[in-house]
Amino acid sequence: xxxxxxxxxxxxxxxxxxxxxxxxxxxxxxxxxxxxxxxxxxxxxxxxxxxxxxxxxxxxxxxxxxxxxxxxxxxxxxxxxxxxxxxxxxxxxxxxxxxxxxxxxxxxxxxxxxxxxxxxxxxxxxxxxxxxxxxxxxxxxxxxxxxxxxxxxxxxxxxxxxxxxxxxxxxxxxxxxxxxxxxxxxxxxxxxxxxxxxxxxxxxxxxxxxxxxxxxxxxxxxxxxxxxxxxxxxxxxxxxxxxxxxxxxxxxxxxxxxxxxxxxxxxxxxxxxxxxxxxxxxxxxxxxxxxxxxxxxxxxxxxxxxxxxxxxxxxxxxxxxxxxxxxxxxxxxxxxxxxxxxxxxxxxxxxxxxxxxxxxxxxxxxxxxxxxxxxxxxxxxxxxxxxxxxxxxxxxxxxxxxxxxxxxxxxxxxxxxxxxxxxxxxxxxxxxxxxxxxxxxxxxxxxxxxxxxxxxxxxxxxxxxxxxxxxxxxxxxxxxxxxxxxxxxxxxxxxxxxxxxxxxxxxxxxxxxxxxxxxxxxxxxxxxxxxxxxxxxxxxxxxxxxxxxxxxxxxxxxxxxxxxxxxxxxxxxxxxxxxxxxxxxxxxxxxxxxxxxxxxxxxxxxxxxxxxxxxx
Amino acid sequence: xxxxxxxxxxxxxxxxxxxxxxxxxxxxxxxxxxxxxxxxxxxxxxxxxxxxxxxxxxxxxxxxxxxxxxxxxxxxxxxxxxxxxxxxxxxxxxxxxxxxxxxxxxxxxxxxxxxxxxxxxxxxxxxxxxxxxxxxxxxxxxxxxxxxxxxxxxxxxxxxxxxxxxxxxxxxxxxxxxxxxxxxxxxxxxxxxxxxxxxxxxxxxxxxxxxxxxxxxxxxxxxxxxxxxxxxxxxxxxxxxxxxxxxxxxxxx
Numbered sequence: 001x002x003x004x005x006x007x008x009x010x011x012x013x014x015x016x017x018x019x020x021x022x023x024x025x026x027x028x029x030x031x032x033x034x035x036x037x038x039x040x041x042x043x044x045x046x047x048x049x050x051x052x053x054x055x056x057x058x059x060x061x062x063x064x065x066x067x068x069x070x071x072x073x074x075x076x077x078x079x080x081x082x083x084x085x086x087x088x089x090x091x092x093x094x095x096x097x098x099x100x101x102x103x104x105x106x107x108x109x110x111x112x113x114x115x116x117x118x119x120x121x122x123x124x125x126x127x128x129x130x131x132x133x134x135x136x137x138x139x140x141x142x143x144x145x146x147x148x149x150x151x152x153x154x155x156x157x158x159x160x161x162x163x164x165x166x167x168x169x170x171x172x173x174x175x176x177x178x179x180x181x182x183x184x185x186x187x188x189x190x191x192x193x194x195x196x197x198x199x200x201x202x203x204x205x206x207x208x209x210x211x212x213x214x215x216x217x218x219x220x221x222x223x224x225x226x227x228x229x230x231x232x233x234x235x236x237x238x239x240x241x242x243x244x245x246x247x248x249x250x251x252x253x254x255x256x257x258x259x260x261x262x263x264x265x266x267x268x269x270x271x272x273x274x275x276x277x278x279x280x281x282x283x284x285x286x287x288x289x290x291x292x293x294x295x296x297x298x299x300x301x302x303x304x305x306x307x308x309x310x311x312x313x314x315x316x317x318x319x320x321x322x323x324x325x326x327x328x329x330x331x332x333x334x335x336x337x338x339x340x341x342x343x344x345x346x347x348x349x350x351x352x353x354x355x356x357x358x359x360x361x362x363x364x365x366x367x368x369x370x371x372x373x374x375x376x377x378x379x380x381x382x383x384x385x386x387x388x389x390x391x392x393x394x395x396x397x398x399x400x401x402x403x404x405x406x407x408x409x410x411x412x413x414x415x416x417x418x419x420x421x422x423x424x425x426x427x428x429x430x431x432x433x434x435x436x437x438x439x440x441x442x443x444x445x446x447x448x449x450x451x452x453x454x455x456x457x458x459x460x461x462x463x464x465x466x467x468x469x470x471x472x473x474x475x476x477x478x479x480x481x482x483x484x485x486x487x488x489x490x491x492x493x494x495x496x497x498x499x500x501x502x503x504x505x506x507x508x509x510x511x512x513x514x515x516x517x518x519x520x521x522x523x524x525x526x527x528x529x530x531x532x533x534x535x536x537x538x539x540x541x542x543x544x545x546x547x548x549x550x551x552x553x554x555x556x557x558x559x560x561x562x563x564x565x566x567x568x569x570x571x572x573x574x575x576x577x578x579x580x581x582x583x584x585x586x587x588x589x590x591x592x593x594x595x596x597x598x599x600x601x602x603x604x605x606x607x608x609x610x611x612x613x614x615x616x
Numbered sequence: 617x618x619x620x621x622x623x624x625x626x627x628x629x630x631x632x633x634x635x636x637x638x639x640x641x642x643x644x645x646x647x648x649x650x651x652x653x654x655x656x657x658x659x660x661x662x663x664x665x666x667x668x669x670x671x672x673x674x675x676x677x678x679x680x681x682x683x684x685x686x687x688x689x690x691x692x693x694x695x696x697x698x699x700x701x702x703x704x705x706x707x708x709x710x711x712x713x714x715x716x717x718x719x720x721x722x723x724x725x726x727x728x729x730x731x732x733x734x735x736x737x738x739x740x741x742x743x744x745x746x747x748x749x750x751x752x753x754x755x756x757x758x759x760x761x762x763x764x765x766x767x768x769x770x771x772x773x774x775x776x777x778x779x780x781x782x783x784x785x786x787x788x789x790x791x792x793x794x795x796x797x798x799x800x801x802x803x804x805x806x807x808x809x810x811x812x813x814x815x816x817x818x819x820x821x822x823x824x825x826x827x828x829x830x831x832x833x834x835x836x837x838x839x840x841x842x843x844x845x846x847x848x849x850x851x852x853x854x855x856x857x858x859x860x861x862x863x864x865x866x867x868x869x
Contacts, residue, residue, distance in 0.1 A: 486732040507693035
């Protein structure tokens with residue numbers, strides 16, 4: 001205890017953790033400001049922003065440790081390298097994607113994340129790297145009997161300096177005026193003759209330079225490792241959403257909030273810190289759907305840059321026949337396939353269920369979910385608990401699906417005012433909260449150890465029996481979805497996506513139908529989760545993981561969001577493709593990422609994109 | 617005659633700037649009334665309030681004596697108010713007949729989830745298409761319609777729920793003069809046959825004075841004139857702030 005006694009001890013703890021949190025907030029602000037600027041102007045959610053941060057840090061480390069460059073020179077050089085990377089990303093990867101579906105750039109930047117995941121350890125090694133001290137600021141000052149690194153004080157002062165600098169750039173330069181004009185009204189900016197290609201490249205360079213600088217400046221504070229990217233980008237998303245997309249002041253305040261919550265959380269309740277951040281984000285979004293400083297009508301794309309593309313029609317007759325024939329063939333194949341192949345086929349079918357569930361929301365209703373694993377996990381744990389309690393598998397699956405449907409309906413009801421990126425982030429928050437719950441509620445879920453030994457009873461205990469059960473679930477689900485899409489339910493979703501204000505003025509039940517869409521989508525995802533648990537024989541908190549949700553989006557976009565059968569083809573291709581690649585090379589992420597990048601350029605509408613266009 | 621639509625003391629301000637101040641008027645059943653005013657006079661805000669898309673800060677709006685303020689757009693629509701929009705965006709991914717059928721498909725409970733839209737009644741949709749002269753385009757995708765046809769589809773969508781009040785926001789913006797007259801003729805005929813009350817905003821004075829039996833003039837959030845076209849045209853205040861005092865717009869139209 002500090003010499004000041006109980007009270008003094010608490011006071012200095014609060015002071016030190018506050019300063020600690022604000023220092024941590026500094027580089028987070030740099031990353032978030034870049035992300036926010038890029039989103040404001042281009043409407044691209046740059047998933048690779050954490051990757052740029054990480055690469056900036058590695059570049060600075062190489063310069064210092066290998067080439068002997070001074071830290072204070074290495075940091076701006078890393079920012080320059082990151083700016084060049086940003087220009088490359090914008091010109092080579094994103095430029096041709098702006099006219100496609102609004103999720104396409106997200107998919108492409110996710111491809112970059114995957115590639116970097118494998119590439120960064122190859123270049124810089126897989127082991128943790130300890131950063132150098134900052135020359136001149138190695139010391140510490142004494143505050144109320146505790147020591148605080150001088151470098152932390154520098155960082156605390158640095159963030160407001162950057163904010164002021166950015167403000168000057170945005171308000172006192174020609175480039176800044178263009179950025180603000182495009183953030184407020186892109187069409188008007190284009191009409192006034194602002195060159196979009198140069199502006200977008202410039203904003204990407206600025207945004208990525210900030211991220212790279214943030215990475216370099218974090219070196220003296222934090223160990224560097226190759227999985228920093230996702231952690232950083234998720235925190236930056238939280239900051240940007242709390243502050244309001246496109247608002248730098250908002251990013252500043254929110255990064256301070258996030259930094260402080262993290263600093264105190266790590267001491268008070270380490271495992272719950274992330275959940276707490278998401279809880280704060282959910283609370284802010286519920287009260288202020290556009291974040292603390294988000295302006296109504298501004299950055300949220302009320303006139304999306306990219307046209308949303310609901311499927312043009314219900315399942316066409318030919319597609320229905322083909323699907324029925326496919327199911328008959330699949331059922332017959334159970335007699336001849338090896339157990340290994342049957343297992344893989346079951347996995348692919350479960351992925352199809354999950355992708356179809358996500359497609360209902362993202363494709364038909366135009367409601368973007370980054371956290372659909374929430375419902376996969378709810379269904380998985382629901383089924384697992386029922387199986388543990390001795391229920392037969394079909395009942396357990398039904399229980400899981402029902403739990404997920406109820407959870408999704410409740411979520412859809414609460415989030416009914418939310419659209420676009422904000423809704424996407426709220427779904428992400430929801431899945432992270434459930435992840436934390438599964439992790440923490442050890443008595444029910446077993447926590448990190450999961451629930452084990454969930455083996456199905458006969459006749460589902462053989463690969464053939466289980467495969468036929470999965471096939472039956474898929475057939476029933478797809479038949480149900482096909483009916484829903486041809487009924488007013490599906491048409492209301494499409495009409496509301498096409499023209500929401502008109503749909504409401506035409507008295508279409510937009511809100512009720514969307515909540516129902518959440519419930520159905522959640523139920524189907526929950527069924528997939530239950531089947532997955534039965535297939536693996538266990539349930540772990542990883543069911544709720546962010547990559548699960550992203551995989552679903554990749555499948556939907558890979559197959560073609562505008563085609564009713566897109567998610568099915570995409571899920572099958574993705575599952576089988578990843579399985580094939582993992583047998584050949586351990587660097588499967590690089591291959592999958594590369595394929596995603598190529599496909600985004602070559603077939604922006606997905607594998608069935610051409611077919612979907614033909615039917616319009 | 618009792619008023620179909622009765623607006624009293626409607627106020628609205630955005631961030632301290634008043635947009636509407638104490639606006640009040642009555643529109644009797646079956647009348648075609650025009651709401652005019654310069655850009656920024658508050659027309660669109662008033663329309664948003666009448667349609668339930670925005671909240672008023674105060675005042676009351678009664679439709680056949682029943683209050684409308686505070687209702688969501690869907691609820692306002694269910695009480696018999698239809699509206700068309702300034703930017704004509706019909707349901708891009710649907711075809712003409714499906715979009716009308718969808719709007720006409722009321723109730724049905726659980727069957728809304730399972731019964732194909734193609735099995736819902738289509739007589740009403742066909743009838744309203746005939747009313748606006750779009751029978752030949754029933755199977756066309758909405759996205760493929762010409763501007764004028766899209767406006768007609770919008771009118772059909774508004775009429776199919778058999779409203780008592782039709783709000784039209786700049787119905788003829790972007791049309792050629794001949795097209796304007798044809799379209800407003802269509803609106804007038806539909807109004808007469810259905811006993812439908814119409815309130816529309818418009819910038820084209822020929823359309824306003826040619827088709828409205830009643831003209832309301834908004835100026836910076838205040839209603840400065842309300843009466844028959846001849847009286848409004850002669851009104852000094854209107855001439856001064858809006859018609860430009862002796863300018864081209866005041867010539868016989």
